[in-house]
Each structure stands twice: as structure tokens, then as C-alpha cells.
Amino acid sequence: MSEADILLKVTGLHVRYGAATAVRGVDMHVRRGELVAVIGNNGAGKTSILRGISGLVRPSAGQVTFNGVETVSFAAHQKVRLGLAMIPEGRLIFADQTVEDNLILGAYIRWSRERPRIRTEFDEIFDLFPRLKERFHQRAGSLSGGEQQMLAIARGLLSRPALLMIDELSLGLAPKIVDQLMGLLRDLNAKGQTILLVEQLASHALAIAQRAYVVNHGHIELEGTSAELSGSPKVMETFLGKKRNVV
Template identity: 55%
Template sequence: MSAPILQVSGLRVAYGPITAVDGVDLEVGRGEFVGIIGSNGAGKSSTMRAVAGVLAPVGGSIHFDGTEVAGRKSHEMVAMGLAMVPEGRMIFGDQTVRENLMLGAYTRLARRDPDVVDDLEEVLELFPRLRERLDQLGGSLSGGEQQMLAVARGLLSRPKLLVVDELSLGLAPKILDLLFPILAKLNAGGLSILLVEQMASYALAVTQRTYVMENGRIRFSGPSADLARDDRVLDAYLGRRHDA
């Protein structure tokens, strides 16, 4: 068993005097698919943003691929092999789909990686819809297509770990039924994935392990299959009705 790709311990994130993440420990093994669920404002996204280097944590450590990376900037993290699909997708609306994808490969183009072309082809196989829209502006895509583009863009940096923040945001179940299996497939192909998701049902269905966050802390964690039967999860996150 090799060392985990990501190991977070005692992570603390604060916005001014407001503590959003208060001592989180979690890890993602190589090739593992891990989820974090929890309600709005529980600190899931803040955790993700700290891991991806979008904001600097005020305490704790983040080991990525054997290196301490807490406080590194996001562009450094991408170069190290961590890609994030951000909450709200953050497509560059005034650039074409092709340009968006090329931005995903930005660091690789910098070192003139010859495999980018093949990878682009592979990603377009995965999302045929994007191939049809290669020369359209990113802003003209539907929400679902934008999310596909965001995932595809993240993949083009050829990450060792893909961090996905709120895949389901604003998307219809029909599209989620398309997107979640793709994540599962990518994981089956060996990619480590950390998924933050409010739609607990989907997250529990595709991930192997899940952490449940509340008020900036990890409440409990375990194999996703077990949690899916856990009363606490059923009541709070899966909408089981007491009176049923």
C-alpha cells in the first residue's frame, strides 16, 4: 500500500475572525474515490479551496504526493498534479470551448508536452457533446455542458488528483445521471478523485469512502455503502421521512 496521494491534518481555514474549517483530517489514497458531504456552510468548499491552493489555510498541514503544500498557490498545485473543478464551474465565457480546454492544459503546453493532442482527443471521446461545440463560446453552453467542459478542462492538466467541488450545482438529475458515472469511470481508470457534493445520494453512490462535515469539522466517516444505510445520514442528507 503506497502513501496516500492527499493527506490533510488539523486543517483550519478562516475568513477574518470567522472560522470556516476547524481542524479537519482527511486522506485520499492513490486510486481512491472519496466524497465529502454536508449541508451548506459546513466548510466543505473552504476545505477544497485550501487543498487546491485557492486560499491559504491558517493552520494544519496538507501533504500532496509526498510534499507539504499548505499555503502554496493554486497555479503551483496544478503544476504538481492537482486539478480542481471549481464550484460554479468558472468557465471562461468569452473564450471558445477549445480555448477553455487548452487553458486546462496550460502548464503542459508550457513544457511543450506532446501528449496534449492525444489527451484532448480522449477527453472529447468522453464528452462527445463538447466536440460538437468546440468553436462556440463557453458562455453560450448550457449548465450541463459547462460542467462537462469544467471536468474536461480539469482532466487536461493530467492530474494525479482531481478535486470536484459541487458537481451537481444547478444541474438537473438527468444530467447528473450522465456526469457521475463518468467520474466513476475515470476513477476506475486509476484517477484519484475527491468529490464535494451536496446531493449526498449521488456522492454516496459513486464514492468508496465518505466524510460527513458539519460546522467546519468532520463529524464521522466511513465506507460510502455503510453510510448510505446510516440513520444519521439518512435523516439529514437523504431526506428520509420520520413519519413514513
């Protein structure tokens, strides 16, 4: 693996909130074109890793290299301009704004110079999410939870990210919607979108990712291909709810 293949490289990442350490020396990477999952129990540090990468929290130590640029000191909006977009846990759409307004805000960094092109990209978004077209002029806060997650993904895609990071895709959603959105991520990745997915539903994440990291108490406990981790007795018992057969 050459350095040119690596889109995101995280080295020795530490994230603190006051006296509490949430992330302890995390090393990880994402290659161009990969879909990589980060799994772990609640409170393991998964979200804090994404916040440290995205610039929502300033790491207390470590390096975050994105597309060859050391970005650990960059603010979140600067990283978006470099091509790193994050869909946060809980979606955090602008509830009092329309679906149209939310989509425009997703393309904010491109809006002044690419407005006609972005308008045509709305049609691509509607191909992915027909419900958003139906609710284009509706207040985003009136959407269902699944529709809001669709809007959050669409908003992120309109920044044209080189890397799309998604925090807890399945949170609060019905199983049918989770399956639909997981399939969408798999299809986006097949078309070339690089994705880093934090997800508590380990079986769903491992089913669509090529590789994964298992986080526990703020550090990487296991890493490997999804097939390797799906077959790991520890992962099976802790995250997949399966017992290893004893012969």
C-alpha cells in the same frame, strides 16, 4: 495502510475568513486510486476545505501533504504543477473564450513542451464528451449548464492531475445530466483517476464513492465507507431524506 498509499493527507486544517472560522481542525486522507466524497449541508464548510487544500485560501493552521510533499504554503498554481487540480463550484469557465481556448488553458502547464500530444488528448476528451467536439469553436458562455460542467471537467483533466477535486458537481444541473456526470466520474475512477468529490446530493455521491466524510459546522462529524454511511440513521435522516424504521 502505508504512507505510500496516501496521495493526500490533511491534518488539523483550519480555514478562516477574517474573524469567521469556516474549517475547524479537519483530518482526512485520500488514497491513490480512491474516489472519496465529502458531504454536508450548505454552509457546512465543504468548499472551504477544498479551497484550503488547493491553495485558493491559505489555511490558518494545519498541514496539507500531497504526494509526500508538505504544500500548505504553496499557491494554487504550484499545486497544479504537482498534480492537484480543482474544478470549482459554479464551473468558472472562461465564458468569452471558445471551448478550444478553455481546453488549451486547462493544459497550460504542459502546452509549451507537449503541444502535439495534447492535441491528440483532445480526441480522448471528445470520446468522453462528444458535445464539446460539436461546440469546439463556440464561445463557452453560450453552452448549456451541463455542457459547461463537461468543459470544466475536461479542462481539469487536461492538466493530467494525480488528484482531481470537484466542488458541487450537480449545482444547477438537470437530474439527467447529474446522473450522466456521476457515471462519468465512476468510470474515470475505475480507470485509475483519484477523485475527491464535494457534493450536496449525498445519495449520488455515496453511490459512486468508496469512502466519505460528513462535514458539519466546519469539522468532520462522521466518516466511513459509503455503505456504512448510507446505512447510518443520522446520515439517512439528515442527508438522504429517509427515516429510520422503529421496530
